[in-house]
Amino acid sequence: MENLFLDPTIILLIAAFAGFFMAFGIGANDVANAMGTSVGSKAITFKQAIFIAAIFEFLGAYLAGGEVTSTIRKGIVSPDLYVGQENIFIIGMMSALFAAATWLLIASSRGWPVSTTHSIVGSIVGFVIISMGFAAVSWGKVGTIAASWVVSPAVSGTMAFCIFLSAKKLILDRRDPEQAAVSLIPFYGFFVAVIIGLVTARKGLKHVGLPLTDNEVVLVTIGFGILVTIVTAILLNLNKEKIREYGVESAFAILMIVTASAMAFAHGSNDVANAIGPMSAIISVASEGAIGAKAAVSPWVLLIGGAGIVFGLAMLGGRVIKTVGSKITHLTPSLGFSAEMAAASTVVAATYIGFPISTTHTLVGAVIGVGLAKGVSHLDLGSIGRIILSWLVTIPAGATLTIIFYFLLRFVFGV
Numbered sequence: 001m002e003n004l005f006l007d008p009t010i011i012l013l014i015a016a017f018a019g020f021f022m023a024f025g026i027g028a029n030d031v032a033n034a035m036g037t038s039v040g041s042k043a044i045t046f047k048q049a050i051f052i053a054a055i056f057e058f059l060g061a062y063l064a065g066g067e068v069t070s071t072i073r074k075g076i077v078s079p080d081l082y083v084g085q086e087n088i089f090i091i092g093m094m095s096a097l098f099a100a101a102t103w104l105l106i107a108s109s110r111g112w113p114v115s116t117t118h119s120i121v122g123s124i125v126g127f128v129i130i131s132m133g134f135a136a137v138s139w140g141k142v143g144t145i146a147a148s149w150v151v152s153p154a155v156s157g158t159m160a161f162c163i164f165l166s167a168k169k170l171i172l173d174r175r176d177p178e179q180a181a182v183s184l185i186p187f188y189g190f191f192v193a194v195i196i197g198l199v200t201a202r203k204g205l206k207h208v209g210l211p212l213t214d215n216e217v218v219l220v221t222i223g224f225g226i227l228v229t230i231v232t233a234i235l236l237n238l239n240k241e242k243i244r245e246y247g248v249e250s251a252f253a254i255l256m257i258v259t260a261s262a263m264a265f266a267h268g269s270n271d272v273a274n275a276i277g278p279m280s281a282i283i284s285v286a287s288e289g290a291i292g293a294k295a296a297v298s299p300w301v302l303l304i305g306g307a308g309i310v311f312g313l314a315m316l317g318g319r320v321i322k323t324v325g326s327k328i329t330h331l332t333p334s335l336g337f338s339a340e341m342a343a344a345s346t347v348v349a350a351t352y353i354g355f356p357i358s359t360t361h362t363l364v365g366a367v368i369g370v371g372l373a374k375g376v377s378h379l380d381l382g383s384i385g386r387i388i389l390s391w392l393v394t395i396p397a398g399a400t401l402t403i404i405f406y407f408l409l410r411f412v413f414g415v
Contacts, residue, residue: 004286019276019278019279023275026116026271030359032113033364034264034266036363037339039321043253044260078138097120097123097278102401115149116360119397125395127402161370181243185252189231195262249332256336256340275308323387329371364387
């Protein structure tokens, strides 16, 4: 163990700032993706989106984010390579956070929905290459993550296509669609709740001291699903007259409150790790005194991640929300619900197996899927092309910015 280049407390403060900056970028870009369909379809307002995100992003990160955090923290490179070079490791992780956050700030200001997962993975790869060479990168892990970037939008797009067709057949095309909506939408709510409940009960509750057996997981999940079904049914019946007055889409707008909450939870469980993963790695080295020391993610780290996300969404999220919510295809609540439900299902399933997929790719894939359900002519192919181009640029941009920050921080701190 070499002597740290700064007092551990100062390193923790810098790490906290870098983590907050990255979380701000996630809020400005990725949470805007998560909420874009809800706001774009006018099911909820921008202020309501911030409120929902504040609650459910934090719950997702705290209850179900541990699996993905470990992948981001240790999966791209083996920390053991930096034993005896702790200062280089800390500088590198700081550089990766600053680089990824800077790219997200640039992209968000231009309304580009890029991937925070792409950003941080590319940034960490840039650090490993500049400090250890190409051979030190865990290319197998990077390849696995990269494969998910292709698979996840395809899966969510297909699922969104099928969900919308089912809603069209069972509700929208019925002789009395308003009554069909009141009767059947609670069952869609059950499906969403079961997906969220499953990953929380199995993966998350053990982090807060409530490990469950397989049978208990099933009981908790079904119980949660029934509760959400009942609440959804009550809301729909209370608003039955309004649904008849404003049309069947207003019923889906009520359901989108449930799916927006689910999407925020799913996003928090998967993508908050992009900020607190590298931050936890720095804190672990600075506080435990050695690379590879096992340290639980502290509550204050999660608090910084949650706060940064909410600030980022509130201050800069509107531009990306506009892109996702209205520039790919025209969204109605039924279309937005189908896209969100498919995206949330895909992201939660990925979190369940510890796969850090891109929420951006998943949701954009789902929005394209529901657009295709209406017909290719309903898609803005120019906007989709620009979005894909911004995706391709993200990894090299993150790696390049990391190299710049790496040399800058080494010069400033004399490492």
